[in-house]
Amino acid sequence: MKRVALGLSAVLLAAMPGHGRDLASGDPRLAYACGWYAISVCATEIAPARDARETWGSGEVIDTSALDFPNFxxxxxxxxxxxxxxxxxxxxxxxxxxxxxGSAYAKYAC
Structure with a gap:
């Protein structure tokens, strides 16, 4: 039971505002990864995604045209x-x- 509680705490803390990074600017820490993502906003211009990251305080801004994200x-x-x-x-x-x-959703993608 203790392990489950710690795991849930880690998930909740990770979802809290903190620091984010901008993968769309060529951040060298970009790692190709498949998994579940929470997506707050997507737009054809970068500004709304950057604004959302700044407002939320954590997460990444991704460029879905990059080869690293073929399922977006x-x-x-x-x-x-x-x-x-x-x-x-x-x-x-x-x-x-x-x-x-309000339109945030979870999605499995790479």
């Missing part, structure tokens, strides 16, 4: 939190919706 629709910049497990992404998306990102 090309031509968008998205503010994402992840990758993580399904439950973690769903919790993060719920927290985003509760805090002003």
């Amino acid at each position: 629709a090309d031509g968008h910049f998205c503010h994402v939190i992840g990758p993580r497990d399904k439950g973690g992404a769903e919790i993060a998306a719920m927290r985003l919706r509760q805090n002003g990102f």
